Amino acid sequence: MKIIVCVKQVPDTSGKVAVNPDGTLDRASMQTITNPDDMNAVEAALKLKDETGCMVTVVTMGPPPAMGMLRELMAMGADSAVLVSAREFGGSDTYATSQILAAAIKRIGLEPDDIVMCGRQAIDGDTAQVGPQIAEKLGMPQVTYVAEMHKTGDTITVKRMLEDGYMTIKVQTPCLLTCIKELNTPRYMSVAGIYSTYDKPLDTFNYESLKDDSLIDPATIGLKGSPTNIFKSFTPPLKGAGVILEGDGKETCEKLAGILAEKHII
């Protein structure tokens, strides 16, 4: 049994975000982090490793600097890592990305008792689409928004969150789960982990190594093969500046309430 965890390196949008004059993101000026929900997926995998002794492989698609993130995840406890990186893969939308990652997972090798785990969604795109699309491409069941999970033999029982409650769902391996932050608190890298991370295998899959898979068709991957295209990207206008009222006392509050009443807002 092994667990394959799909992770993504993303710009940290919680801090200052810089936008170029042409409306694209100024990535160079931003810190990158491992996508937060993906950290919960990694932690869930490592917990299962603690319980069962299974292997954990982390896989990411992205440019070569993402190797640093993979080393960190191995320092947390993952056993091996795969970087999927090629010019041909660049500009992929979620559909194309899922085909490439599904091909990479097939190349890693999927056994009947394996689990694929993803974060619910990445903070740069917020689509939550790649996980379910990988599951479809691999022909395996999916459970999304996983907040709790228990594995007994090849059966996994999960708590799947809804806006107004939750469902308890039973699913067999192999399957794909997408994780939310309620699932766990990710561990830190350990000192021993940091020492051993450079001894662990980190493979790179390029176009050559995946191209024999039927999913890797130039007509359905990369910028040109993606079903969706960007028609236009733009920045929203700032709302016209309002009024900062003078003072912070009783009079100020009464003045504000007066304005609201006068405008029939209250």
Add this chain to the structure above:
Amino acid sequence: MATFNNTDVAAFKDVWVFCEQRHGKLMPTDFELISEGRKLADDLGVKLCGLLLGDSVEGIAKELGGYGADEIIVCESPLLKDYTTDAYAKVICDVIQELKPEVFLIGASNIGRDLGPRCAARLHTGLCADCTHLDVDMPKYLDFLRNNSTLDVEGSKWDMDDRNLKMTRPAFGGHLMASIICPRFRPCMATVRPGVMKKLPFDQAKADAVQIVKPAVSLTVDDLHTEVLETVKAAKKLVDLIGADYIVSVGRGISKNVEGGIKLAEELAAELGGVVGGSRATIDSGWLSGDHQVGQTGKTVHPKVYVALGISGAIQHKAGMQDSECIIAVNKNDTAPIFEIADYGICGDLFKVTPLLTEAVRAAKAAK
């Protein structure tokens, strides 16, 4: 299905809306999407169909007509009673391959965002997540850009005959907006953010006139690879942010006295007749439950009045509330970004200002 060619774009027509039901009840988002779908169907000159799956759900279908659907496609099976990815995706993909809609909209609920990508991957078509604006008509799209972007619309060249669905959504936490198209494949699919599209007034005559169509459903237990053991509704009543006219939200500014800060917000909300919301920090810190969250990863709201107490105004928060009719911000820091979008700001300590504001609102209402 050998006859299904998703690149034969001209063979696809009609606008479809997936109408989600839970426990036999339609979701509020269904009415928003039917209303929005009506607009798109009129622009394209095609029919608007709702797609309703469940077990014995035909009885709730007509109401959807009251918001503009011409036809409701009802797929019933005991295996569709609870939502499962496998059963719903199979039935939906089958009916799409048979009837070929041009546009397929799904509410971006926790269920819609599970279902949409699974179907899009199977149909080999494009899906745009969590859209906040949709257009097919170019003049309407350009009007939208004039009001909602910093683009030089008049100075750019446009193909005014473009009839692709332009699916607009925020990216990078709301720093950027992107309009996405799916020009080569059909159907063009979008999940749409709940609470954003405006609901049309209900029309009983239209509800009575709606056509019900019931295609054959081919589904067996072997198609399902997950089993729903139970569905539990949250015991606590969840806060209805999306329907609220008045929202008082708290942020990191309440950290020195969390309970006290929330209590002050509740008092102001009660006086206004509204509810309490929170920034991501307050949810991540466990001060408020997730249903209170306003922002990019929480709910999008546009109340009459949005009061931000001790919220700095991170872009991810602004993305969820900047379309409020009137924004009032209270913050100690006069350079907080929330003041850039606030209609009225008070620079001061929320623990001092909020009770005074509650009292002033009470007095102003009494004086009316």
